[in-house]
Amino acid sequence: MDLRYTEADEKFRKELRAWLAAEVPKHPKPPPRHDWPARRVHDTGWQRKLFDAGYAGVNWPKEYGGRGATLTEELVYYEETARAHAPYIGMNFVGIRHGGPTVIAEGSELQKKQHLPRILRGEEVWCQGFSEPSAGSDLAALKTTAVRDGDHYVVNGHKIWTSFGQIADYCELLVRTNPDAPKHRGISWLIMPMDLPGIDVRPLPTLQGESDFAEMFLSDVRIPVEQLVGKEDDGWRITNVTLRFERGTAWAADIIELKEFLSDAARLAKKLTRDDATAWEDKTLRREIGHLAAEADALWALMKWQLSEIQKTGIPGLGGSALKLAFTELKQRVFELGTKLLGRAGLSRDDVASLPAEQILTQFLQSLSLTIAAGSSQVQRNIISERILGMPREPR
């Protein structure tokens, strides 16, 4: 049980901290959420700066533009970027945290060379084409078909919750290549260029009032067979690899940001007046902040535990489900506390009376999506009970 960072980790931390201190203040503030071209410049511009400084893809292989560093250094990266309030990963999310790691794990040499460096340089934005209107928690029920025609797949279907669909260059797309096989065994994982004819992306406003989501209608889209990742009909297994990345270390930055927010909340409570005293003098509120911070500490410890495990095995295990479940539910409770601190100021989405309503409400509302996306909390509980605890499977 060794929680110490090595000298090399600490050296990396020092350099990164100095670089962030110089660069973060120089990067412009995020543009309005509806201004897609400006957001692209903002998000990918930051990614490019990271790349040029050698901080993109900390744990990705060097030959594809990554830093080739250890997972522990990646953890240091998350700690420092959260601490420095560096720009959010934004529309680089699917490529960096999801598609990229899957291509590293399962892609061909050509696919790796073609996509990984461009993702790291901020030249490629990816979106996710997994869910469908009738394939949500039951993702394997997806109906989008891909029929082989010479050296192309001809794809038809309807995808939903396609984050960044409006702006993406590539889509990680799940399709049914074998309608006769059992549902988990007829799925393939394709990289779809978003400029192909037959792709119609329509924005789908979220309860936040923005349109990061989209629906995607695919009509006779011809995707070259070289865009297949892994083997045909092996897409379900590959998807589980991808989802494990999404449920694994991908939360490191978010846990640190949660811890940061709890410190902010304590500072805010010390300034706020409630019933002729500061909010901090309210024992119940103070203890609740302490309680939530304890849980955040436990999550952070669990993250380190799982990371040490991955360092041995190379791939995130099933434990990521517990982490995902615990983190997403904790984040909701933390920002619910944030809304309590705001009181009536929380009826405004814009900052009122110098209270950070915009940040707290955006985070609170966003946290509602987290227990649904990437396998809902209920799906995670099924995974934990069936695959970790060995309880009998749901009828399916």
Add this chain to the structure above:
Amino acid sequence: MDFQLTEDQLALQSGLRSFCDDRYAFDRIAELEKAPIERARWSELAEMGVFSLRLPEAEGGVGLGMAEAVLVFAELARRVVPGPLLWSQLAAALVPGAATGETIVGGLDRWHESNEPLLIEYAEGIDTLLVLTRDGLHEVDARALSGTKVETPLDPLTPLTHVVHLPEWKRVAGPEQARQLRLEGTLLSAALQLGITEMTTELAVDYAKKREQFGRPIASFQAIKHFAADMHVRQEMARAVVYAAGATFDDPSVGDVERAVASARVVAGEAAMKNARTCVQIYGGMGYTWEMPPHYYLKRAFVLDNAFASGDDACETIAERIDA
């Protein structure tokens, strides 16, 4: 960073597990209820190194740290091993004979001195009572204790005596040591709570796989599975935070020891209480009977919830240090 158990730690853990599984098997619990402390069993625990674990080798101890101690205490709680385990361990360097088990040391935490009543655990089986106050640590000859034995203690394995006045004591350590001992006691309590959390999860899952209703094991029902999944998550969180607190205690360069211990206390304490209750629920009617194990864990969880720093104390500690 390698936050996993080392080979030696795994060996220590499995050694203790075999010992406890054998000597404190559930079918012997009726014996334990009759005599929760018994010198021969206490000597065995001492031989296993339970009390001398953290004492330096030069002083006849095993020379291990808190990271190992939390593993050992989690194992003891998995079998609801009775006796003043915490106090005897904490007293190893302080009271002669505690490390070897020759002196059975109990204790009383009087950090909040106005709190009443004074209920002393195992008063009839111990030789020495350590009393912790903010001023220091004080030794009391247990034979001088007078009070009323509680007829029906909540935990049948934790007998209690109600004492109104403590007898004369001898001060054996100052305020700094008292603070330190309370910190250690809080962390080891959290380790015991982790053991309760782990075992109630295992018991509930095993029971649910065997118990059939509507022609199928109740473990196949989502309502039960989701309870079990939540128990598992609480267990993983509790384990990580307790181990992290152990490692931080041994090497304060990796974090704030007081906060790490307080977080362990909050998370493991809540996990123990919730998992023990859920275990009773999953056992159903059988969970409400004396003959089944869950109630012993639930009752022990209550005892531990009132040992050393409470959950509320720990939340305050974290709140105070949150900007640190």
